[in-house]
Amino acid sequence: MKMRIRDLVNKAFEVSAEVRPTEVKRVVYSLISAENKEVKKSQTILLEVNPVDVPPYGLIIVGGYARHPLGNVITVLEDKPRLIEQPRKITKAAFHAWEDGKVEKGEVVGVVDMMLTKVVR
Numbered sequence: 001m002k003m004r005i006r007d008l009v010n011k012a013f014e015v016s017a018e019v020r021p022t023e024v025k026r027v028v029y030s031l032i033s034a035e036n037k038e039v040k041k042s043q044t045i046l047l048e049v050n051p052v053d054v055p056p057y058g059l060i061i062v063g064g065y066a067r068h069p070l071g072n073v074i075t076v077l078e079d080k081p082r083l084i085e086q087p088r089k090i091t092k093a094a095f096h097a098w099e100d101g102k103v104e105k106g107e108v109v110g111v112v113d114m115m116l117t118k119v120v121r
Helices: 005-012
Strands: 022-032 037-039 044-054 058-062 071-078 088-097 101-103 108-119
Touching (some): 037 044, 044 071, 071 108, 088 108
Antiparallel strands (some): 037 101, 044 088, 071 088
């Protein structure tokens, strides 16, 4: 029996997964600096932010548009890594500066979109 290359590739990459329907709700949160910090142009720093609670199954997307005149948040971090099924808390943000200056406590440095998902049974 002859098999075409396309058939072999399709067979090699067969994946089966259980897909369950979900409900999604979107919420936007501001990331507020919790400390004063000096920044230098082209430097990425770890910045403490006011805590943002992330419920179980909450998905985080960092807003790509700049919210601060000195730079932009490129990712957020938790106090310690946890599974998506567990509650989490954003406590830090990686902030990339494109100008020298000082980020002041209480300033908005970025935003996150939180997708609150729920498995529908």
